[in-house]
Amino acid sequence: MNERRIGIVMNGVTGRMGLRQHLERSIVAIREQGGILAADGSTVIMPEPILVGRNEDKLKRIAAKYNLNRWTTNLSEALAEPDVEIYFDSQLTQLREKGVRAAVEAGKAVYCEKPIAEGLDAAVELARLVRDSGLKNGVVQDKLSLPGLRKLKRLVDGGFFGQILSVRGEFGYWVFEGDWQEAQRPAWNYKQEEGGGIVVDMFCHWRYVLDQIFAPVKSVYCQGATHIPTRYDEQGNRYDATAEDAAYGIFELEGGIVAQLNSSWTTRVFRDELVEFQVDGTEGSAVAGLRNCRVQHRSATPKPVWNPDLPVTEPFRDQWLDVPDNEVFDNGFKVQWEMFLRHIVDDAPFGWDFVEGAKGVQLAELGLQSWREGRKLDVPDLEIGGVA
Template sequence: MSSSTLAPAVASRSVPVREIGIIMNGVSGRMGYRQHLVRSILAIRDQGGIELADGTRVTVVPLLVGRSEAKLAELAARHGIADYTTDLDAALADPRWEIYADFLVTKARSAALRKAIAAGKTIYTEKPTAESVDDALDLARLAADAGIRTGVVHDKLYLPGLQKLKRLIDSGFFGRILSVRGEFGYWVFEGDWQRAQRPSWNYRAEDGGGIIVDMFPHWNYVLENLFGRVTSVYAQAAVHIGERWDENGSPYAATAEDAAYGIFELEGGVLAQINSSWTVRVNRDELVEFHVDGTHGSAVVGLFGAKIQHRTATPKPVWNPDLEDDHDYDADWQNVPVNDVFQNGFRQQWEEFLASYVSNTPYAFDLLAGARGVQLAEAGLRSSREGRRIELPTLALDRQRGER
């Protein structure tokens, strides 16, 4: 995931150019607009595309799709985009547009992806890819049977902090990794005396909300790509705040969990514990932090920062509750230097996906990977509901539904 894999295109050189039309469905939403449209596709467009190893220059042309023509027209005018439409079917039928990119709410995603598969489009989508693991796995099978290339957003892997963590793991710094402890979250205002900073549907189960559906797919790909496949989960979900206020200032019942506390067993013996909460006041350096302990060393990483403590520099605490401990434990950690230039993670993954698509090379973060994220979310909800540990069998495209 090195940020130097792809270089900006150099317009003055005579190189073959491949222009790719991308249907972008859901760009009026927060994530679709900021991260995928502005910071990824338009950034790639404005730098003149990306240059592949063989010298090919890949340029992108977006087609904005949504329900409100007025919103789409305003976005198109603001960013110099020529094409927009409210007719998804017509866009999918037009061969100019090769890739279908989906940033819709979860409840609307599966139906749209099925249309794109039927139209033979390459797919790039946010997660979760569906509301159930059966549906997510069916989407992966349909795409595979149709020979369609797919990509699912794995943005957390591209965070500077996690890229530093990956470098530490690959170097053998930790020795044998024992455990991972993650803390994610912040206080989302209820919406009465101060406006909420997340949409109200996030807190209604009937609208596809809940922090498990939102975050467990992230934790799945972080854990499996850095530490090992998740083999079981025990989770406890909670609705800590039962009443919230929506965008119009009207009260509503919060039916989806706003916090989840999970324990994950990983292939190879690593244990992970991750707390996810929209009802926690932050007392850590960043909104997400992972503490990794190994036999030879430990690390604490966040969105950007990373600090380490080697076993040769580990203090020797002695538990004595009768004496105040004045040791500065924070001072025992060393910051990992920034030895690379990290770009926006969403953009970096877009560039890698485009390069894989044009070069026809394997791409690991596909709809089957997305289905594994949905599997973990579904298992987490079931675990909380039944009060027990749930095992996660390996998902495969050639297995029947009843065998998973």
């Protein structure tokens, strides 16, 4: 068996997402399973990470924990390594553009977290840059690989819903303020000046979920809110929250589908999963979460009658059926890493490029504008260098 080793500069692994999802549960997991098999059936693709960050002590500890020996605080030094083929970026958003530009200049393929830039102009410029360079590129769109949403996509592709009428989504949980209990998210998430805010975070996700599972987004109306105006950072210092912690969006999709998606770090969970989508169609409905998906077909839909004078007697949740797995589901981030590695080695398809990443930034920017102006806004076709 031949082995194809691919050097990957991983910039930002000292952060929560870069460390847990991309390094530990993706790249390290791929190495521990012995790599992934290439298309020729005789070559094993083995990722070789080079850890990059700003904190030398953290990098040392992470490298030691995962038995890795390549790390540096010097990005240029890492990109100059002869075996490096991929640059990965999971830094803070305002640092991402500089890292991507350095990677493109060094001639490396680019794979990065979203949003790809702080604003639409910068995102379009980066998408144009990587496209014109001819380098392979991709943006993490992890929710498409979640078991629940893969089952939901299976239902859409199979025509289960008939005509889809609406999508309703609830995402979020209570993030502690940081005074009497430690917050589950870093303080920068609540500081607009540091790239925080739930619109920028979640509308990038909602763009690809809506576009690629249901239909292209045609308009957006957003109402944001900073429900908790004062929080406490990791050192226990009080600060003013300058970014929104909740967003309530209505999206019109192609074909007349209406999507209502609530995103909140100030809600307590009374759902089966932290995110759930209900899809209603003429022939049936489904409720999908991170892992599970349940359906109710038209032929099995009960006939409730509104009567507030009597207690509820119908077991509504029991009237739905589970969609079977029918396959083994792996970690969504790992699945997309494997796809991108095969894209590099085998030229296998990878449809989530920087143009798709720019679309997410576009929807977030329009959502913030909609909130400021108090009106619905159309989502125009995005042009990258004159090409829609």
